[in-house]
Amino acid sequence: MNSLQEQIRTLKTQFDHDLNAATSAQELEAVRVAFLGRSGHMTHCMTQLKTLSLEEKQAIGPLINELKSMMAEQCDQKKAALILALAEQANLKKKQFDVTAYLPQPYRGTKHIYSTFIEQIETIFISMGYTIADGPELETDYNNFEALNIPADHPARDMHDTFWISDVPNMLLRTHTSPIQIRSMKAQQPPLAVAAPGRVYRNESVDASHGFLFAQIECMFVDKNVSMAHLLATAKTFLQQLFEKKDLEIRVRPGYFPFVEPGVEIDATCPFCTTGCSTCKKTRWIELLGAGLIHPNVLKACSIDPNIYSGFAFGMGLERLAMLKYGINDIRLFHSSSIHFLNQF
Numbered sequence: 001m002n003s004l005q006e007q008i009r010t011l012k013t014q015f016d017h018d019l020n021a022a023t024s025a026q027e028l029e030a031v032r033v034a035f036l037g038r039s040g041h042m043t044h045c046m047t048q049l050k051t052l053s054l055e056e057k058q059a060i061g062p063l064i065n066e067l068k069s070m071m072a073e074q075c076d077q078k079k080a081a082l083i084l085a086l087a088e089q090a091n092l093k094k095k096q097f098d099v100t101a102y103l104p105q106p107y108r109g110t111k112h113i114y115s116t117f118i119e120q121i122e123t124i125f126i127s128m129g130y131t132i133a134d135g136p137e138l139e140t141d142y143n144n145f146e147a148l149n150i151p152a153d154h155p156a157r158d159m160h161d162t163f164w165i166s167d168v169p170n171m172l173l174r175t176h177t178s179p180i181q182i183r184s185m186k187a188q189q190p191p192l193a194v195a196a197p198g199r200v201y202r203n204e205s206v207d208a209s210h211g212f213l214f215a216q217i218e219c220m221f222v223d224k225n226v227s228m229a230h231l232l233a234t235a236k237t238f239l240q241q242l243f244e245k246k247d248l249e250i251r252v253r254p255g256y257f258p259f260v261e262p263g264v265e266i267d268a269t270c271p272f273c274t275t276g277c278s279t280c281k282k283t284r285w286i287e288l289l290g291a292g293l294i295h296p297n298v299l300k301a302c303s304i305d306p307n308i309y310s311g312f313a314f315g316m317g318l319e320r321l322a323m324l325k326y327g328i329n330d331i332r333l334f335h336s337s338s339i340h341f342l343n344q345f
């Protein structure tokens, strides 16, 4: 075989290999120039053809031309294939999405735990026949203290240090919801069954279980022959419903509040255990309510005859109840505006 023929064969194999290896338009162009360019391998073959005899020229010339056209055609086909692959890749990229990408969600407001919890408590009292009452946070000294049997020099005032309004004499931010007892009894003669949630203020240092602004719920019932038995049955039913525990029990200890006589503190069995846990500090009991039978002086201050009527009242801290029910460990969270905290309710 003529050496040029051999060279053509080798070039064909080399071309196939290089074409196959080209993965971009630039690499393909380099292959094309190397084989079909002005100083490429095929031009070199044509130059060598000139040195051959006529017969050889007639035999090999068409082979070279055939190979050149085949190479050109294959280069064009490969170019078209590469363009198509690139377009497909771009299209795929557009369709691809990042599963780890953060999709911002619009923030939706929810009810504050205060509102939700007060609604729950109101629903329980309404189901027991109570009406819901309200009173102003800015109260008179009379309603907050005097009418509740706490005169100006009474030591109980020390525990209710509060914020006074400097320009208006005898006005203060109420220290408890008990003044709503006075407002309700003055507005309506017995029988009277009232529950009243509301914000209260005390000049106290703040920690995980104390706020200077917190909420209380007052419950009061006045009628003829109201006794301690009514108080205990009502408190127990309320707590059983609030904590959704039918077997919740209560116990009563003596307690002092100037506006009730006798005064008691009511504890409930721990809603979370039967043998003692960290919530009840291993005692099985949790202190929940201040309560008692309404003092005759308070009834008199509201023009209700204590010889005909009697009543009970109890009060409790709303945050402390919610903390217990939902396992919240810091009262400051209620006013923190922390979305992370609020979103849980």
Ligand code: FA5
Binding pocket: 175, 176, 177, 178, 202, 204, 209, 210, 211, 212, 214, 216, 218, 257, 260, 288, 289, 290, 291, 292, 313, 314, 315, 316, 317, 318, 319, 320, 331
């Ligand atoms: C009273 O305020 C009485 N008015 C309750 C009452 C009503 C007694 C009717 C008798 C008859 P006391 O000061 O204990 O009581 O407060 C009642 C509840 O408020 C407490 O048991 C506690 O849960 C909550 N509380 C008191 N101080 C704070 C505070 N600084 N931060 C958060 N909660 C508090």
